[in-house]
Amino acid sequence: MSQADTLTTGPVWPIRSLGLFRSELVTVLRRWRTVALLAVLAGVPVLIGIAVRIETGDGGSAGGGGDGPAFVALITNNGLFLVFASLAATLPFFLPMAIGVVAGDAIAGEANAGTLRYLLVAPAGRTRLLVSKYASVLAFCLIGTLVVAVSALVTGALLFPLGDVTLLSGTTVPFSEGLLRALLVALVVTASLTGIAALGLFISTLTNSGIAAMATTVGLLITVQIVDTIPQLHAVQPYLFPHYWLSFADLVRAPVYWDEMRSNLQLQALYVAVFGSAAWARFTTRDITA
Secondary structure: OOHHHOOOOOOHHHHHHHHHHHHHHHHHHHOHHHHHHHHHHHHHHHHHHHHHHHHHOOOOOOOOOOOOOOOHHHOOOOOOHHHHHHHHHHOOOHHHHHHHHHHHHHHHHHHHHOOHHHHOOOOOOHHHHHHHHHHHHHHHHHHHHHHHHHHHHHHHHHHOOOOOEEOOOOOEEOHHHHHHHHHHHHHHHHHHOHHHHHHHHHHHOOOOOHHHHHHHHHHHHHHHHHHOOOHHHOOOHHHOOOOOHHHHHHHHOOOOOOHHHHHHHHHHHHHHHHHHHHHHHHHHHOOOOO
16 A cells, blocks of 8 residues: 555545545546436436327326336326336446446556556555545446436426325325435435445456456346346345345335335445455555556
């Protein structure tokens, strides 16, 4: 570990860390790849809203959403449900894929571009750089989730009526409370992505190829999603990071069921602790040549 990683007295370290985080976040958001990912995420609610509108335009009813929460069937009654339906549709693949791309490129992309060693010049240090990288990935988790939610809310308001919200349990609440629940759902979805963000960051420390790190992270995501659907592997499924992702639907009930959401947050915290520590151990001892 470099001498720059040693904590200094006073507020200098936090201030420098904040500046480094801001720089990392701006760098991430300026990349054309990131803009394209956010555009795709924003387009998913629009496509869902238009599809439901066309399907129900002749008096038909929207589908029930398959094995997931039955949000799609409720969109025509209240456009706010497009927010929940869109998050349920993007969470299994689109959102984590975008996070996997950003996290996988965090360290490996810098190494591939030959800029990593310059980032480690004092006052930047390896620990502070890694923390700033992970914080920028978490910020992207929140931004990506909010992009989906805001796009869905605007699309739902344009295509469907808004008003008091009838929850999945049959209880009707004011629209303001429905909006608050939508915000809480977005925060829970963001927290659900912290595990794969830590996993992607760890993979990013193992290679100098950004493409390899991104492909490996997304490949692991797909593999774990498949394993989570095989009944014969039910014993290991509660330990897979996407297993409780759709538990956010319990926030759209009255009373709210907390058990699976609590299990989800605890599981994500475990993944963050394990792979965050592994990323730190690898990065702080790695021989940086690029």
